[in-house]
Amino acid sequence: MDYVAPKDFIKKMIDAGEAKVFMSTRDTLIRAYMAGAILALAAAFAITITVQTGQPLAGAILFPVGFCLLYLMGFDLLTGVFTLVPLALIDKRPGVTLAGVLRNWGLVFVGNFAGAITVALMMAVVVTFGFTQAPDAVGERIGHIGEGRTLGYAEHGAAGMLTLFIRGVLCNWMVSTGVVAAMMSNSVTGKVLGMWMPIMLFFYMGFEHSIVNMFLFPSGILLGGQFSFWDYMVWNEIPTVIGNLVGGLTFVGLTLYATHSRTAPSRPQPATAARALDANTVAAE
Numbered sequence: 001m002d003y004v005a006p007k008d009f010i011k012k013m014i015d016a017g018e019a020k021v022f023m024s025t026r027d028t029l030i031r032a033y034m035a036g037a038i039l040a041l042a043a044a045f046a047i048t049i050t051v052q053t054g055q056p057l058a059g060a061i062l063f064p065v066g067f068c069l070l071y072l073m074g075f076d077l078l079t080g081v082f083t084l085v086p087l088a089l090i091d092k093r094p095g096v097t098l099a100g101v102l103r104n105w106g107l108v109f110v111g112n113f114a115g116a117i118t119v120a121l122m123m124a125v126v127v128t129f130g131f132t133q134a135p136d137a138v139g140e141r142i143g144h145i146g147e148g149r150t151l152g153y154a155e156h157g158a159a160g161m162l163t164l165f166i167r168g169v170l171c172n173w174m175v176s177t178g179v180v181a182a183m184m185s186n187s188v189t190g191k192v193l194g195m196w197m198p199i200m201l202f203f204y205m206g207f208e209h210s211i212v213n214m215f216l217f218p219s220g221i222l223l224g225g226q227f228s229f230w231d232y233m234v235w236n237e238i239p240t241v242i243g244n245l246v247g248g249l250t251f252v253g254l255t256l257y258a259t260h261s262r263t264a265p266s267r268p269q270p271a272t273a274a275r276a277l278d279a280n281t282v283a284a285e
Contacts, residue, residue, distance in 0.1 A: 168243020
């Protein structure tokens with residue numbers, strides 16, 4: 001059967017988290033770098049579609065192509081390791097420590113950022129013809145996205161910070177659901193379909209994804225956005241990273257682990273139900 005039952009894919013989740021803890025520094029960085037770069041290209045692709053069609057839904061429908069590609073090639077996003085890696089620690093896998101979990105998160109963050117920045121620089125060259133002219137329509141859109149999603153939050157003070165955090169939580173609730181959905185199938189078609197739906201949802205709803213933002217906001221600064229790198233870190237990236245961690249681990253990793261790996265004992269059956277069950281068993285025999 002193509003479908004993988006929850007009790008089986010939760011084991012895949014824990015195994016994947018354990019493998020990432022013990023992965024070499026070189027491989028962790030390479031896989032994270034490529035994931036950040038591919039997701040950044042997907043974001044640029046989605047914005048281009050939105051600008052050219054005037055339909056944000058069209059961009060959201062096609063954005064998941066990048067997520068599906070990077071997942072199928074075995075690359076790692078920070079949002080995914082936030083959900084998977086702690087499960088190996090919670091499951092008490094031999095040799096998995098908190099230091100190992102934090103090491104993985106740190107390396108993936110650095111790799112994702114480097115990949116996203118690379119694409120940000122490349123796209124800035126493309127939309128300005130090598131910085132010899134003003135940004136084209138796509139560049140203009142990218143340049144102004146960061147203003148509303150940094151200074152726009154800052155205008156609301158604590159309420160803005162809370163909103164930003166919640167958007168980060170909701171984002172990785174969906175993104176990590178996509179990561180897990182890929183484990184529910186043994187076929188490429190099933191994996192892609194499972195990933196596509198929640199990723200499309202998060203992008204269209206405007207939730208905050210720390211790696212997508214690693215592309216959008218540095219791009220915005222390069223293309224004339226009226227906000228600073230400090231604005232980006234304080235009023236977007238840091239709260240988004242924290243929200244992504246809480247959303248993925250709390251609403252996806254821990255809930256699945258609690259109910260499918262550490263299932264609570266079943267409630268005792270009433271005597272009448274037990275007798276009926278015995279009677280049916282005898283009849284069947």
